[in-house]
Amino acid sequence: MQGLTFDIAHMLAGSLVLVSFMQLYQDRLSALLNMFALHAFVLAASVAWQAYAQDAPHLYITAIIALFFKAIVIPLALRRIVIKLGIHREIENVFGVGLAMLLGIGLVALSMVVMLRVTSGADPLAREDLAFALAVVLLGMLMMVTRRNAVSQVVGFMSLENGLVLAATGAKGMPLVVEISIAFSVLIAFIVIGIFLFRIRERFDTVDMQAMDRFREEQR
Amino acid sequence: MISIALLGVLALVAIAPIAIAMSGSPNATGFVYGSCLIVTLILFLIALEILFAHPAASTVVLPLGLPWLGAHFRIDPLAAFFLVVVNLGGAAASLFALGYGRHEETPQRVLPFFPVYLAAMNLVVLADDAFTFLVSWEFMSLTSWALVIAYHRVHDNIRAGYVYLLMASFGTLTLLLAFGLLAGSDGGYAFDAIRNSHPAAGTAALVLILVLIGAGSKAGLVPLHAWLPLAHPAAPSHVSALMSGVMTKVAVYGFIRIAFDLIGQPQWWWSLVVLGVGGVTAVMGVLYALMQRDLKRVLAYSTIENIGLIFASLGLALAFKAYGMNVAAALALTAALLHVFNHSLFKSLLFFGAGSVLSATGTRDMEQLGGLIHKMPQTAFVFLVGCTAIAALPPLNGFVSEWLTFQAILLSPQLPSWGLKLMVPAVGALLALSAALAAACFVRAFGITFLGRSRSPEAAAAQETDTNSLAAMYALAGACLIAGILPGFFIDALAPVVQQLAGGRMPVQLGGEWMSQWTSIVPIAESRSSYNGLLVFAFMFIAGMVTAFAIHRLASDKIRRGPAWGCGYPDASVATQYSASSFAQPIRRVFGSLVFGAREIGTMPPPGSIAPARLTVRLRDLIWDFTYAPIASAVGVIADRLNYLQFLTIRSYLSLVFGALVILLTVLATWP
DSSP states (O other), X not given: OHHHHHHHHHHHHHHHXXXXXXXXXXXXXXXXXXXXXHHHHHHHHHHHHXXXXXXXXXHHHHHHHIIIIIIIIHHHHHHHHHHHHTOOSOOOBSSOHHHHHHHHHHHHHHHHHHHHHHTTTSOHHHHHHHHHHHHHHHHHHHHHHHBOBHHHHHHHHHHHHHHHXXXXXXXXXXXXXXXXXXXXXXXXXXHHHHHHHHHHHHHHSOOBHHHHHHHHHHHO | OHHHHHHHHHHHHHHHHHHHHTTTOTTHHHHHHHHHHHHHHHHHHHXXXXXXXXXXXXEEEESOSSTTTOEEEEEOHHHHHHHHHHHHHHXXXXXXXXXXXXXXXOGGGTTTHXXXXXXXXXXXXHBOBHHHHHHHHHHHHHHHHHHHGGXXXXXXXXXXXXXXXXXXXXXXXXXHHHHHHHHTTTTOOXXXXXXXXXXXXXXXXXXXXXXXXXXXXXXXXXXXXXXXXXXXXXXXXXXXXXXXXXXXXXXXXHHHIIIIIISOSOOHHHHHHHHHHHHHHHXXXXXXXXXXXXXXXXXXXXXXXXXXXXXXXXXXXXXXXXXTOHXXXXXXXXXXXXXXXXXXXXXXXXHHHHHHHHHHHSOOBGGGOOOHHHHOHHHHHHHHHHHHHXXXXXXXXXXXXXXXXXXXXXXXXXXXXXXHHHHHHHHHHHHHHHHHXXXXXXHHHHHHHHSSOOSSXXXXXXXXXXXXXXHHHHHXXXXXXXHHHOHHHHHHHHHHXXXXXXXXXXXXXXXXXXXXXXXXXXXXXXXXXXXXXXXXXXXXXXXXXXXXXHHHHHSOOOOOOOOTTOTTOOOSOXXXXXXXXXXXXXXXXXXXXXXXXXXXXXXXXXXTOOSOOEEEEEOOOHHIIIIIHHHHHHHHHXXXXXXXXXXXXXXXXXXXXXXXXXXXXXXXXXXX
């Protein structure tokens, strides 16, 4: 049973990394939002499995928060924003899909090497989880760096945060209050960012970051 | 006991919000300083009680601060002694401010910070883990910074505050690094854990250097003193007294706590560094003091001199301790601690006097003062007592501690190391020079300020200061006298402190019979040297009385008014009197070109012209020019170069963060 528990946790965390990769090459915003919902869903499943494996009922609450807010509420709200802004057609990558994937593979390898070296004495379940979580965080950052559109940067930020939650739940004994506060801070960040998106749009007629950079150049 | 002390500190903190709530009310000043006076007096009594009755250390751990550490507090004899210094100074400053604070134009800028500042200094002394210590230390810096810029409209005060804030942050940074090294990789930040950890020799030496920089920058060691003469005079006078008399002592406490208590057995060469820095600081401080015109700045520079003296004694104690000469180490350490106590007394007294002069005349420039002894006779008297004490003249307390320092220096031939054998007498010569120059400096400070004729209408219209201020100054003057004529009592009180740190103690002073031994102090043995302050005092008193009696009986009792300091030139203009600059001129001639890069430019008008001849003296602060100015310009150049980083796009910032993270992770992954 121990082996199976471990394997399932491993599989779910691995799937999270896989979905992160899938996010990387989506070039349409609506598809990206679907992937983000899937990302959050896999996270919820992973957290729920951790709750079962660690016998920590409070993690179920975290899982439900993840499922409700991240997999349902936030993607729906983002979709509404995208449709309202009229930018659900296309997004452009800064570099090609192939290069982004290669970089992503490099990051996953890096996080594996780092985590396996650093946590040599830790519980193997937590250890694998931490390595995957770091990979998810790095992939989220990579997405924020490679995308130009403000909405997809927000998605990158949210999936980065999913990686943090994965790391937090993988470690035994993390108090619930920490997880809840992370969840709510992300929610608030989301609200603030949403408001800002509309304000930016109102003022500049675009949410393309490059347009804003051009504007700032003129200001100087 | 310790919980009562912490409650007292809490009460001090609680005064601050009340002060804010009462701001604008005319009673706020009286309330804040009155309650500070009561609380500090209680804390003072508690500390005395612990020092005399309960030498064993008592500790308490509160669930504050870092979650896995808590806040540790502890009172041992060393902490109790410094609590005495802090709270005696605090009580005197509060009493003085009861009168002085009424002249304040914007009391709401001072009142909320004053009690918190007192509380922070108490907490530094009480702290028993690195985190609490550093937080309290930083609180002490920040509240005193707020007090320094209380008069922010006065020219230069903002700059003083800026320099102070920079130096304080720098000092805290080095202390943080020192504690990080001491705690090691296990993160044992409680002082108990550090005490038992015994760092390696290299680490310990590095910690000592860092602590010397960190505590020294707060205490005012040359060349880290640059902020002190700017910041101390800028604050309101009772706060200047606290900063100079008490806060520098808290910095000395930090050094003693780490160098003598936490770090373990010292190595002999550490003392070379401390001795050298101390000796240079003493001489430089007093030379700078002699060149100043601003009365409070003279006092601030003289604080640097005294800190140099204290650090030289501490270095000597380290040397003796390194060679296991515990009695000699005890003598040097007693001298240092006694000077800490004495300096806190007379420096507070002198700053109070300068504050009274400032509020009576509205100026700190000595060239605008003069003749105040007629207008403010009582202030003049207590200021004279302070000057006598700080100039180390018997029978006052400054003499005792400096004498003990020199007694310890005379023991240096017993040291086995040749480096120290050569170094200690050289430092002794520097200290002797600084003691003589300090006497000149305070003759100048007192003479120019209080004697002669008034140099400005403001000085001529000065009024005696108020009762509360006078009471505070008389109390401190009395304490100076008692500590001067009954030093044995104080030396015995310091014995548990010294025993704890040096592993030995000086001979018991109050052991023998009255008069033969009770009042004289014996550093090592009676056959070697002894000093009886009471006897000196009695002799001076009786001789003075007899002379006064003889003069009054035998001479004419008619009052004759003559030109003061006429020097055979009784001109009508007050500008022809001895001035502060002319008094310092011979010393400037001797040391000026070397230490200050002084230039004297005399301009003679051509024959027939009615323009006055001029003598212009230019002094440079070489330490500032060669240490601080290059650093400041280097920072400016680098900041200019990096300025473009302010104008990157959001994505470039994200890429920078991302790149930095990936590079760090790669380093971690490939680290051998």
